[in-house]
Amino acid sequence: MTVLVLAGTREGREIAAGLATRSVSVLASLAGRTRQPLKAGVPVRTGGFGGEAGFREVVADRGITAVIDATHPFAQDITERTARICREDGLPHLVVRRPGWTPEPGDDWTRIKAEADLAAHVPRGQTVFLATGPQRLDAFTGLEGRRVLCRRIDPAPGPFPHENGQWVVSRPPFSINDETALFALLGVDVLATKDSGGEDGRAKLEAARALGLKVVLLDRPPLPEGARVVETVEEALQWAEGL
Incomplete structure (x- = not known):
């Protein structure tokens, strides 16, 4: 099993590192430079996929068997495209979205x-x-x-x-x-x-x-219809371990 983690958030980086410590083969994908690079030992690719064909090429070349989308909540295009490709190709797919903010006393x-x-x-x-x-x-x-x-x-x-x-x-x-x-x-x-x-x-x-x-x-854009969604790093790791 090799999990592709779209790791553009803190949660994504933690998921990729957590999978590696559990001896799960992982490939982390980052859109560009990050202020918080992944820990040593986690394979990383940077830059976009170049569209749908490029995404499928990476999946095939790297033997990807599951995808975890932990991109930014407003990365709507990549989230929708990833969900569709995984659905069409029968790849297990998970979306990780941390909870949104809620107002506190004194907020307007x-x-x-x-x-x-x-x-x-x-x-x-x-x-x-x-x-x-x-x-x-x-x-x-x-x-x-x-x-x-x-x-x-x-x-x-x-x-x-x-x-x-x-x-x-x-x-x-x-x-x-x-x-x-x-x-x-x-x-x-x-x-x-x-x-x-x-x-x-x-x-x-x-x-x-x-x-x-x-x-x-x-407000956040809607999630892809039918997508499996979790909120935490631990839930994502448990999902991957259960594959």
């Missing part, structure tokens, strides 16, 4: 289904901080009259696409104190973020609570 949260819904929750003249990454910035439409800030980890290749907006270049991890100081310095009124879940991104939500900021949370 509003959930939206799509990026274009954000504008309705940011009054004109206010400053909105997009902690959603730059990949789908063009989907946040209708924000004229607002000051728009978007965080990215690398210098921008071009000008900010929104009028009266700017990039905020900084690299995680971010502490609660860091986030609180940043939001206060920039005069943020509204924090917009994805419901990614996990501990790594929680600091911005706690900073928003401390400052009394409104939070607009983008």
Whole structure:
């Protein structure tokens, strides 16, 4: 048995390492560079598959007998494609999705289904901080009259696409104190973020609570119909051991 782990999250890396310590043959796939590389002894491939044909080629060449999708909750395209290929080819397939965030006392949260819904929750003249990454910035439409800030980890290749907006270049991890100081310095009124879940991104939500900021949370895309889903690393390891 050889398990392909799409390991773009902390959980994915822990699953790959956990399988290796259990003497299960594993291949971890990472989309690119990661700040938390896998432990020595875990075979890793980096970069995309190059589409459906490339994915099937890796499966055949490496003798993959099962697939664990532990990608980011918003990696919808790769999750849907992986589920379909595994279903068509009869490969055992598991999706690992950590629980989303839930509000706590003092939080002022509003959930939206799509990026274009954000504008309705940011009054004109206010400053909105997009902690959603730059990949789908063009989907946040209708924000004229607002000051728009978007965080990215690398210098921008071009000008900010929104009028009266700017990039905020900084690299995680971010502490609660860091986030609180940043939001206060920039005069943020509204924090917009994805419901990614996990501990790594929680600091911005706690900073928003401390400052009394409104939070607009983008809901996760739906999971593939019929997919088997677990929430924890241990559940994923137990599933693999039972194959």
